[in-house]
Amino acid sequence: MKYKRVYFVFAPTSVYIIMSIPAFFMKLFSALYKKNIEILKRYLWARKIVNQVRCEAEYRFTDADRRNYRTCVLEYAYNDRAVFVHVRFRKKADEAEYARYQQACGIATGLKVTNLRKDGGYMAFALLNDHYLPILETAADDKKMMIGTNLTGAYFWDFAHNPHMLVVGPTGTGKTNxxxxxLHGLKKNQIDCYCIDGKGVDFVSVKEQFKSYLRATPNNKEEVIAYLSVFYDMMMKRLAKMEERAVGQYFKLGLKPVFVIIEEYTDVVMRFTKNERERWDNYVSSIARLGRATGINLILTLQRPDTVYIKGELRSNLMMRVVLGNADAMCYQMAFDTQELEPLSLGQAWVRQNTVLDTIKIPLYEELVACGN
Ligand SMILES: Nc1ncnc2c1ncn2[C@@H]1O[C@H](COP(=O)(O)OP(=O)(O)OP(=O)(O)O)[C@@H](O)[C@H]1O
Ligand SMILES: [Mg+2]
Structure with missing residues (x-):
């Protein structure tokens, strides 16, 4: 991200307004040329925030030195989701001083601030436009796919490295959405997606988009286990082929990844008898263990990550974790081993891959489709 320097001129605010006139016209022309007035709106919003951030630094946190220069270096960058701030006070300031500055900026702008962190000699934080909308696009290739929008833009699930996903959210938090x-993103990239549906009402309208779909009921338990065993067999065949050609990854054979969604996992599993459960667990754990090399990816959704259903080995292999919306502390504990996460609103989720936690916004399916993306 390219940061711009904020200049501290020893002058009234009107001078800043005059100084920003050329930039305003440049943005206006660019907006008109691209027929996208959002560019201008975003610029004006960011300028307003940057001015407040500058005032905080100028009037409350720094002094002028002997030559009337401010004892502070301030930089900013922005997009429609946030203004990113880099700050360095020239006098010796401890982290608490920066934290005070970060909080003061939050109060002055009325925006949420992210945690303070070090970034190349600066202290950095971002002021979040909480009302930003998710990007209405899908993007996928054979190794990663976009699953939402975070502060810096599109957020990708790197399924080549974190092949299996756990999706958790109490009822109505947007799991099916x-x-x-x-599914929409995968389909666009001609990647096959299969589904075992433990609930049976939510996918009615999109059933045809799956390569194949099975509704799990109390009466077809054997069929459900047999359905999963097909992916186990597919995996074993891929492994045998890989061994034969002496390659370590499925894509080196020109094969595509395959996704198996198990919607409302608890509903599917809780009906099984002990014996059925053993066979099922055997298939699921093997796929979870060998899926990365063979390109068989599992996506499990449930309302709570209950250890009765998601046992040790399976759980540790579900490396991509998503907790949607307004979940409780227990959900966060089970999914991320911490309770100290704030619940989010509808359309947002905490996500973790490679031990990095982040929040994303998720588009509404109807809007995504309506945009033709
Ligand atoms: N990303 C989103 N942005 C805005 N609204 C959303 C989003 N996701 C879901 N919703 C709204 O929330 C409602 C419930 O979503 P959804 O059916 O996906 O939840 P769910 O977690 O699958 O619920 P259940 O556990 O009952 O199946 C939807 O009808 C939709 O209007
Ligand atoms: Mg649902």
Whole structure:
């Protein structure tokens, strides 16, 4: 991200307004040329925030030195989701001083601030436009796919490295909507997606988009286990081929990844008898263990990550974790081993891959489709 320097001129605010006139016209022309007035709106919004951030630094946190220069270096960058701030006070300031500055900026602008962190000699934080909308696009290739929008832009699930996903969210938090977005993205990239549906009502309208779909009921338990065993067999065949050609990854054979969604996992599993459960667990754990090399990816959704259903080995292999919306502390504990996460609103999720936690916004499926993306 390219940061711009904020200049501290020892002058009234009117001078800043005059100084920003050329930039305003440049943005206006660019907006008119691209027929996108959002560019201008975003610029004006960011300028307003940057001015407040500058005032905080100028009037409350720094002094002028002997030559009337401010004892502070301030930089900013922005997009429609946030203004990113880099700050360095020239006098010796400890982290608490920067934290005070970060909080003061939050109060002055009325925006949420992210945690303070070090970034190349600066202290950095971002002021979040909480009302930003998710990007209405899908993007996928054979190794990663876009699953939402975070502060810096499109957020990708790197399924080549974190092949299996756990999606958790109490009822009504958008699990099905999220899966429909995923399905849409995969379909656009001609990646096959299969589904075992433990609930049976939510996917009615998109059933045809799956390569194949099975509704799990109390009466077809054997069929459900047999359905999963097909992916186990597919995996074993891929492994045998890989061994024969002495390659370590499925894509080196020109094969595509395959996704198996198990919607409302708890509903599917809780009906099984002990014996059925053993066979099922055997298939699921093997796929979870060998899926990365063979390109068989699992996506499990449930309302709570209950350890009765998601046992040790399976759980540790579900490396991509998504907790949607307004979940409780227990959900965060089970999914991320921490309770100290704030619940989010509808359309947002905490996500973790490679131990990095982040929040994303997820588009509404109907809007995504309506945009033709
Ligand atoms: N990303 C989103 N942005 C805005 N609204 C959303 C989003 N996702 C879901 N919703 C709204 O929330 C409602 C419930 O979503 P959804 O059916 O996906 O939840 P769910 O978690 O699957 O619920 P259940 O557990 O009952 O199946 C939807 O009808 C939709 O209007
Ligand atoms: Mg649902």
């Amino acid at each position: 999220f899966l429909m977005d995923l």
